Amino acid sequence: MAISIFIVDDHYMVIEGIHSLFHHEKSVEWLGHATNAASCLAFLKQQLPDIILLDINLPDKSGIDLCKEIKTLYPTVCVIGLSTFNQQSFIEKMMANGASGYVLKNATQKELMDSFETVMKGRAYLSHEVAQMLRSHEATDDAPVLTRREKEVLELIAEGLTNNEMAEKLFVSASTIDTHRKNLLMKLNAKNTAELVKLAIVKKLISFS
């Protein structure tokens, strides 16, 4: 019984690459591909693959969110995250949203095949490099939990607003902002504003683009 796979990636070359890796492989059935979240969901209404290879970055939605949706709608399919980035936060979010595995795009045919077989047995698969990285980062990189207000203030700090400006904008007194600021420095263990902003970006507490 062949394993049926479906791939979601906005990079034509990656789709083509995986296709060419498996098109001669009898044990793998290529159901097709999608280049965005919407057409992926449309496809799944018609047909369910055993495994979905899902890129982290899609044009219309993050792969992380899409993974969650897929697992809610179709709990039986296995999702394997696919990315060029060996980034802990991505991997964790992906796995937290129900993914069965995570492989990097520099994986070989053998690694991919391994991942298929492993997840079909109901176990999780992390590619070699990913697993290694997770071990090394284990104790360090944990993002603190911020309150709604703290996040707001953090974003405004990074925009370059002063306490007084933030106070006006958020309709509170400057002292309140000052307190939030102190708490942020404490929670992120930052020495000052500069380090605070850097850590906030590194830990993906604020988004920018």
Added chain:
Amino acid sequence: MAISIFIVDDHYMVIEGIHSLFHHEKSVEWLGHATNAASCLAFLKQQLPDIILLDINLPDKSGIDLCKEIKTLYPTVCVIGLSTFNQQSFIEKMMANGASGYVLKNATQKELMDSFETVMKGRAYLSHEVAQMLRSHEATDDAPVLTRREKEVLELIAEGLTNNEMAEKLFVSASTIDTHRKNLLMKLNAKNTAELVKLAIVKKLISFS
């Protein structure tokens, strides 16, 4: 006469994808691939392709630097930048270092073929999306040129050091640091340190991991 190509990319799937796009194409001769800068340079000592498809991100060296080296050693080969990122600074640096073109990894076979033909005629090729983006971002997103010292100070600021600490570390007076700092604020057009750090990261003037 077939166009000979060589590809440098650390992602197995991308190599495989491009290979599969062209292996049946008589007008394109596939010379091989490398997954890092060192083995690329080693290959070029043996044989020169017409076109090198060069990824921006390599494990041992940035594709931008490698492009410069290649064009210095072998001015006749055409380099086409290859990336998932549609980022102005990358594109500009790549072209400034002698690249003949820049295509995204979601390019189709036709687009790639176009790019080959265009650069072989001695003209530059930018894939559709790239050209469109450059037009829209024209006046805005340009990273300023920083001096060696300014970059050093910028990194230390993001680490959370104060002027006095940086002065000690760099064996200069605090006033000197202050001047660099002012110049940084001016060059990046930042209101204060917080925005400075954010912009520095957004514009990829400092690296973190």
Added chain:
DNA sequence: CGCACCATCCCTTTTTTCCATGATTTTTCA
């Protein structure tokens, strides 16, 4: 109810940054 947590507010002192202005030496490179 008591407890933890959040959001709000206030005060003081010290440190650091921001701004303006000006100047000298060193390096770079056309």
Added chain:
DNA sequence: TGAAAAATCATGGAAAAAAGGGATGGTGCG
């Protein structure tokens, strides 16, 4: 070699942030 750019240093004042303290009301939860 000569001009331009970079790096260096300084003074002084205004503004902002950091660090320390303490305080009040509200909400959710076992």
